[in-house]
Structure formats: C-alpha cells, structure tokens
Amino acid sequence: MGTRKLTALALGATLLLAAGSALSDIRTISSRGEVYVPLNNIAPYYGMQISQTGKDRIQLKNKWHTLEFETDSRRCWINGALVWLNNPVRKIGWQWALKDPDFAKTVEPSVRPYAFLKNAGSRVVVLDPGHGGSDTGATSPRKIHEKLLTKNIANRVRNLLQARGITVYLTREDDRNLSLTERGKIAARRNADVFVSLHADSAGTTAEGAGTFILALPQHYSTHSYGKGTPSATSHPGNKFDLANQALGTRIQQYLVKSTSQNDRGVKRARFQVLREAPCPAALVEMAFITNPKEERFVLSKSGQDKIARGIADGIAAYLHDISRAKK
Ligand SMILES: [Zn+2]
Structure with missing residues (x-):
C-alpha cells in the first residue's frame, strides 16, 4: 500500500x-x-x-x-x-x-508528558510486590508462585533505581499477607510520588506478553469491559492523577517491551483497587503470563528477570525525567 x-x-x-x-x-x-x-x-x-x-x-x-x-x-x-x-x-x-x-x-x-507534570513529585518511588503470605497469586506449571516473582523483580527494580540516586521503598520486604488497602496506605506514609504494583498474569498456556494498567477514567469503560453495561461515573482518589497516570503507564510500557521484546499487550485501563486508592500517580504491571511455559522460562531465567526489571526501572526513570523537564 x-x-x-x-x-x-x-x-x-x-x-x-x-x-x-x-x-x-x-x-x-x-x-x-x-x-x-x-x-x-x-x-x-x-x-x-x-x-x-x-x-x-x-x-x-x-x-x-x-x-x-x-x-x-x-x-x-x-x-x-x-x-x-x-x-x-x-x-x-x-x-x-x-x-x-x-x-x-x-x-x-x-x-508531551512534560506539559502535564509540573506539579508532580519526583523524590520517592514505592514498589508494590503483588500478593504475599498465604496469598500466593498465580502458579506456574513448575509451581513457582507469583508472589515470589513479584518480590524478586521489585528487588531488582529497586537496585537499578537506587543506583540512579532515586529513593525507593517496597510495600513488603518479606513474604507476608498485605491487604490492598494497606499497600496504598504504605505509599501514603512514605509520601510516594510514584506507585508501581508488580504482578504476573495467568490464563492458560498460550496467552503471552506484558501489559501495564492504569486507572480507568470516570464515565469511561475499562479496556476489557468496553461496550458492556454503563461505565462507572465514580471518581476515585487515583483519578486525581489521570494525566500523570497515563504519562507513567506509557513510559513503563514503552521501556518494558523495548527491553524484553515481549508481546506488547499495551497500556490498558482498569479499576483495580490499588489503582483506585493510590495516593499518587500509579500503574500496575502484568509482566508476563506465568501459566505459559515459554513465558515461565523467561521470567525464571536470570536474563529474563534482568530485562523485565531494567524495562520497568527505565520506564519509571524516564517518567521522573519528564517531571524534571516539566519543572524547567
Ligand atoms: Zn497478581
């Protein structure tokens, strides 16, 4: 053509x-x-x-x-x-x-993220390793639990960001149960400027790829419920950051798929509780489908973990750079 x-x-x-x-x-x-x-x-x-x-x-x-x-x-x-x-x-x-x-x-x-981030903060990143304790999350064919993988990647992302002089906290340092509400409260107590929740997906053995979720806009559908019923008109605390959420989500997805060459599932919108209750701009990364043996191998390999962590860390760092550009 x-x-x-x-x-x-x-x-x-x-x-x-x-x-x-x-x-x-x-x-x-x-x-x-x-x-x-x-x-x-x-x-x-x-x-x-x-x-x-x-x-x-x-x-x-x-x-x-x-x-x-x-x-x-x-x-x-x-x-x-x-x-x-x-x-x-x-x-x-x-x-x-x-x-x-x-x-x-x-x-x-x-x-043009820098046009919308003048009032965004850039000091503190809070990473949220999904699940923990008796809540194991998804399980891979080789019986690896999502909760271990999210913690492993969170540690790696933290190291990469700290090496750039960025302050990073995790919502959990060990393998414990932590409610979704408590995760948002920890971010608030840490005065988080960025909140990123880490997860892995499960759906049969063929679904694959990485996606980044941000909070759905009030009166708009979530990505997966498009056209079904009437979208919620409720404005959640996290909707205060709609523009920054999009800037953050796009940056993470761009760098993640560039780093890993995974199937690109895109930046999507959902009303997950951690996104609704986030006290700052927030995103939730579904890094891979661990029920797919091919992706399981990838996320369990050291090089796969390096690539995923580097992509997420680079995306967060790019977003923080956009903020510094906005303030000039
Ligand atoms: Zn999960």
Missing part, C-alpha cells in the same frame, strides 16, 4: 483543553453532541506529517515521535508501544477522528 498524504482541514469549533498546563488549543468537530478531534488536526498541532500506511493504518510522524492509529479500533501505537484508546478511531464525515478525551487524556500525556 502506497503512502497517501491527507490534507489538513481546520473545521468546527475550538476546544480549550482544561489540563492545568501550558497547552494551547486544537480544533475539534462535533457529531451527535459528541466532541471529536480529527487526526488531520492533530498532525499540524504536533508538527507531524500524516499518511495512510496501510488499509487500516494512519500514521502521524515528526522527527521525535511516531503515532500510528488503527481505524475503527481502540489500538494506537505511540513511539512503537501499544496504548489502548477509550473509544475506537471513527470516521466522522470524511475524516478519521479521536473521541474526546482520547486526545486530551491519552495521546497528549503520552506524547
């Missing part, structure tokens, strides 16, 4: 994005009372070229960033990492468009 240039067209009303940032505005269009941001307007906003790169792919690109959107789909790739949109990219009239707030709260904090 050849590359076809689409012409940008300025159409419709202008939406001021209330992000508490130095953000200017972008042109939007309305359809049936809903607000959309055409990809044709996002391209000039970022100084990007827009082109159709496949039957169902539209790419926006400049020297620094590449955005790729799949039409009629919630999948987009931001600098190569999969980020799930809240709603599919839809054709409105003659042009493909994102529904608000997929531009303002998903794409923007992923592409």
